Amino acid sequence: MTKFKPLVEYQANKGLYELLPFKFEPLSEDDVVITNFVGEFAFISRDELRATVNKNLDPSSKTYSLMRSRHFIRELGDEASVELLGLKTRTKYSKLRNFTNLHIFVVTLRCDHSCQYCQVSRQSENRAAFDMTIDMAEKALAIVFRSPNPAIKIEFQGGEPLLNFDLVKHIVLRAKEINETQQRDLQFVITTTLSLVTDDILAFCKSHKIYLSSSLDGPEDLHNHNRPRPGRDSHARFVEGLERARSALGYDAISALMTTSPASLTRVRDIVDEYLKLGFDGIFLRHLSPYGFAIKTKSYGAYNVERWLKFYEEGLDYIIEINKQGVRFTEHFAALMLTKMLTSNDPGFVDLMNPSGAGIGAVVFNYDGDIYASDESRMLREMGDTTFKIGNLNTSSYEDVFTNEALLGPLEDSFTLSAPMCSDCAFEPWCGADPVFHYAMHGDVLGRKPESEFCKRIMGVVKLLLERMRSDPQVKTIFMGWANRC
Amino acid sequence: MKLNLNKEIYSIEATQKAAYRFIDRLTILIEPVGDELVCTIDPVEGHEERLDDHVANFKRELLDQQLRKQIKEETEAVRNLILAYTFSRTGLQG
Numbered sequence: 001m002t003k004f005k006p007l008v009e010y011q012a013n014k015g016l017y018e019l020l021p022f023k024f025e026p027l028s029e030d031d032v033v034i035t036n037f038v039g040e041f042a043f044i045s046r047d048e049l050r051a052t053v054n055k056n057l058d059p060s061s062k063t064y065s066l067m068r069s070r071h072f073i074r075e076l077g078d079e080a081s082v083e084l085l086g087l088k089t090r091t092k093y094s095k096l097r098n099f100t101n102l103h104i105f106v107v108t109l110r111c112d113h114s115c116q117y118c119q120v121s122r123q124s125e126n127r128a129a130f131d132m133t134i135d136m137a138e139k140a141l142a143i144v145f146r147s148p149n150p151a152i153k154i155e156f157q158g159g160e161p162l163l164n165f166d167l168v169k170h171i172v173l174r175a176k177e178i179n180e181t182q183q184r185d186l187q188f189v190i191t192t193t194l195s196l197v198t199d200d201i202l203a204f205c206k207s208h209k210i211y212l213s214s215s216l217d218g219p220e221d222l223h224n225h226n227r228p229r230p231g232r233d234s235h236a237r238f239v240e241g242l243e244r245a246r247s248a249l250g251y252d253a254i255s256a257l258m259t260t261s262p263a264s265l266t267r268v269r270d271i272v273d274e275y276l277k278l279g280f281d282g283i284f285l286r287h288l289s290p291y292g293f294a295i296k297t298k299s300y301g302a303y304n305v306e307r308w309l310k311f312y313e314e315g316l317d318y319i320i321e322i323n324k325q326g327v328r329f330t331e332h333f334a335a336l337m338l339t340k341m342l343t344s345n346d347p348g349f350v351d352l353m354n355p356s357g358a359g360i361g362a363v364v365f366n367y368d369g370d371i372y373a374s375d376e377s378r379m380l381r382e383m384g385d386t387t388f389k390i391g392n393l394n395t396s397s398y399e400d401v402f403t404n405e406a407l408l409g410p411l412e413d414s415f416t417l418s419a420p421m422c423s424d425c426a427f428e429p430w431c432g433a434d435p436v437f438h439y440a441m442h443g444d445v446l447g448r449k450p451e452s453e454f455c456k457r458i459m460g461v462v463k464l465l466l467e468r469m470r471s472d473p474q475v476k477t478i479f480m481g482w483a484n485r486c
Numbered sequence: 487m488k489l490n491l492n493k494e495i496y497s498i499e500a501t502q503k504a505a506y507r508f509i510d511r512l513t514i515l516i517e518p519v520g521d522e523l524v525c526t527i528d529p530v531e532g533h534e535e536r537l538d539d540h541v542a543n544f545k546r547e548l549l550d551q552q553l554r555k556q557i558k559e560e561t562e563a564v565r566n567l568i569l570a571y572t573f574s575r576t577g578l579q580g
Contacts, residue, residue, distance in 0.1 A: 021561040021568070026550065037568055053557060082564060086571025093572070420506055424554050450510040 017055065017073040020081060024049060025426035032426075033466055036071045038088040039340060039429030043470055091344045092429075096355075098149040100402075101348065102362035104375055105140060105171060106157050107132045108164040109367055109382075113193055113229045116261070131164045132367040137171050139393040140365040145178055146398040151185040155213075157375070159367075162196040172208050189213050193227070194241030194254075195234060202248035212245055214238065216256040216278070218264060218271035226261045242278065251279070259286050260311060262302035268315035272329075276322070282330035285315045287457065289376065290440050305453040309460040316464065323478045330482050334465060337458075338483040340430040341465070350374055352432035352458075354416045359390060359407040369393040373407050376436040388436055410435040410445040421449040427462050487541070489525040491548070496523060500551035507547055511540045 024032045032049055035041045044052070044063060051057045052073065057064050067073045074081040109130035111118075144152060154175060156168050172188055179186045188210040197212075205212065216238060217226040223235040245254045256278075258264075258271060268285070275283045287308045312333075319331050339347045350357030358373035365371055370389050372378040377388030388410070391401035401407075414435035416422035422431070437454050438447030449455045469476045491501060498516070501523050505514035511533045515526040527544070529537045 018564070019557060019561050021565040022557065023554070024550075026546075037565070049553070053553060082567055083571055085568045086574075089568060089572040421503075424503060424551075424558075448509055450507055 017057075017068070017075045019053065020071050020074055020085070022072045023424060023426040023428070027463065027466065034072060035426045035429055037085045037429075038092055038344060040070050041341065041426075041466075042066055042070055042072070043466075088344045092346055095346055095348050096360060098151070099360060100147045100363050101149045101151055102153050102155060102350075103140075103144045103147070104155045104157050104362060104364040105132065105137065106159070106364065106367045106378065107137075107161045107167050107171075109159040110163045111159040112163070112195055113160070113227050113234065115227045130159070130367055132167055132365070132369075134167065134170055136365070136367075136369045136393050137167060138174065139369075141171065141174055141178060143363075143365075143371075143393070143398050143401065144175070145182055145184075149184075151187070152179075153187045153189065155189040155191060157191045160193060160196060161190050162192050162201060165201055169204060172204075172210065176208070187211070193229075193234065193238065194245060195229065195237040197241045197245060199244070199248075202245060205245075205253075206249050210249075212249070212254045214242070214254060214256045215258070216275065216280075217258050217261065218267055219274045222261075222263060222267055222270070223274075225263055226259070239278065246279075256280060257284050257286060260288060260303075260308060265303060265307060265311050268311050269318050272315060272318055272322070276327070276329065281328060282332050282335070283315075283319070284332040285312050286333070287312075289379070290437070305456045305460070309457065309464075312461065313464055316468070320468065320475055320478060324474060328481070330485070333461065334479070335482040335485065337430060337461060337465060338479050341462075342480060342483040349432075351434050351437075352430075354428075354431065354433045355411045356414055356433035356435050358388065358410065358436060359402060360411070363390075363401070365393065371396065371401055373410070374436055376440070380436065380440060387439060410439070414438065414445045419446055419449070421455075427459060430462060431458050487527050487537075489527060489541070489545075491523040491525065493518070493521050493523055496548055496552060497555060498523060500555050501525065501548060503554075504544060504547040504551045508540065508544050511536075512544060514544070 021037045022034050024034045026032050026046075027043070030045055031043060032046060033041055033043055034049070044067075048057070048063050052063075052067060057067065057073070064073075068075065068078070068081075071081045071085050144154065154171065156171075158164075161168055168190065175186060175188075188208060189212070190205070190210055191213045194212070194214050204210070215227065217223045220235040223238070224232050227234040229237075242254060242256075256275070258275075264271060272283060287305075288303075316331055316334060319329055322329050336347050336349045336352060339345055340352065346353070348357070348361055350361040353361055358377065362374055363371065364373070364375055364378045366378050366381065369392050370378075370381065370386070371391040371393065372381060373388045373390050380386075380388060388406060390396075390404040390407045396404075411433075414433040416428050416431060416433050419433075422428050425431070434454050435445035438452060439445050441453065442448060442451070447454070465479065469479055498518070501516055505512075505516060505525070508514065511530055513528045513530060517524045517526070527537075527541060529540065533540060
């Protein structure tokens with residue numbers, strides 16, 4: 001008795017098939033990329049596309065097998081393909097059931113830096129009026145632990161959170177106390193420039209397993225140009241703080257983010273080299289966002305999405321070369337996209353979620369007690385726009401906050417599967433809604449996608465990733481590693 | 487410039503969707519006239535010199551949109567079936 005049915009059982013059934021839902025996008029005059037219901041993809045020619053739709057695809061061809069195995073077509077009796085697509089869709093959206101994971105506490109707006117692209121208005125160091133109070137923090141914690149999510153991440157942001165470290169300590173201790181009965185998977189992160197880090201702060205972070213998320217814009221001259229502070233020593237303080245933090249907390253407990261300023265555009269190799277020199281195993285080549293001082297100082301308008309894509313392409317190609325030489329180094333934005341493109345998992349990155357991650361993926365407790373649907377929402381508030389304010393800690397219950405029309409309306413109105421252009425786009429399964437960005441740029445949460453810099457940026461990055469994967473199998477292997485990090 | 491499309495070949499929905507994709511480069515007014523859809527095409531400011539390129543691409547996009555419509559209509563039932571599997575036993579189905 002054999003374990004498997006004979007080969008003939010698996011062979012194509014005379015080419016009689018029906019289409020499963022799929023979308024396509026041209027890559028060139030002759031080629032398209034097609035994506036199925038969950039974003040699994042294949043490259044085929046236009047002739048093959050037409051043959052597929054017209055039911056003329058040769059059942060003995062490789063393309064036929066590819067289309068059948070990746071759920072673009074099914075033969076009579078192929079029941080598994082529909083069930084598998086349902087299962088994968090369910091997996092993809094499974095994070096939604098857990099609801100909010102990331103809870104951001106803006107413990108102060110004060111900061112010792114005065115970065116020209118800063119997305120939140122900063123105040124001078126001695127303005128205690130811009131600090132969150134203990135009373136506000138307690139009320140915020142009450143909302144945090146109403147989240148049904150078994151994993152809770154509390155992230156401290158500013159300004160510079162270390163300028164109100166007493167409150168950070170209070171929140172950590174109280175959260176852990178509450179969690180003795182709640183038993184959540186509780187994680188803490190402080191977003192800090194590291195310029196004010198002390199041994200006492202690091203000792204506290206060590207005893208409570210607090211991660212540090214910092215900022216590094218590149219080599220010393222570029223970093224200090226982008227991130228001015230008294231003494232013009234931001235980079236030196238970062239390096240010194242990084243060394244101390246690594247020896248106190250462990251090498252991997254500190255991550256860094258970069259922001260692409262106009263001065264960065266010709267320096268991507270220098271920036272990547274600086275990350276390598278300081279021992280990081282990856283970089284997030286991050287574009288500027290259209291909020292706060294980035295708008296006021298005109299930094300945001302200083303380069304367009306096409307220029308940023310050139311910067312990104314040069315950086316990505318350089319990073320690929322580094323990987324080919326045997327050094328594992330990840331570009332994190334690509335890794336987020338590739339996780340969506342090459343696996344059934346959704347990384348839960350707020351900007352790339354549909355429905356939008358606002359409120360669902362993250363919620364922000366501002367220093368003054370107001371509650372916002374995302375970090376970008378509170379950045380808008382610092383520009384005087386409270387459109388995405390979804391409550392206040394003094395007056396709103398958990399139910400008030402998460403059923404607020406200021407949250408539910410934008411989530412529904414920006415849903416990409418019913419948005420013009422998005423609903424037909426082959427890249428939609430890998431994309432996100434980002435209502436706050438579109439509201440900031442276009443005045444409505446949907447925006448007009450052909451004019452949207454968000455759309456152009458995602459389209460540009462996706463096409464770049466597809467092209468590199470397609471033309472070089474070694475790159476595909478590298479990308480698979482990025483998408484399946486442990 | 488004007489572009490006359492045969493209604494038997496190009497649906498109004500596909501034409502509208504194609505026009506939408508060019509909203510940053512072309513302003514396209516669509517008017518049904520008899521058996522035809524008449525597209526009145528003007529370049530958006532700054533795109534005057536590339537008008538011919540954009541119109542050529544718009545014509546390709548019309549065909550793509552027609553194909554997308556065909557796939558979408560043909561797969562509507564199975565799409566609903568997949569969604570039914572996805573959300574079964576979640577309490578969300580009516």
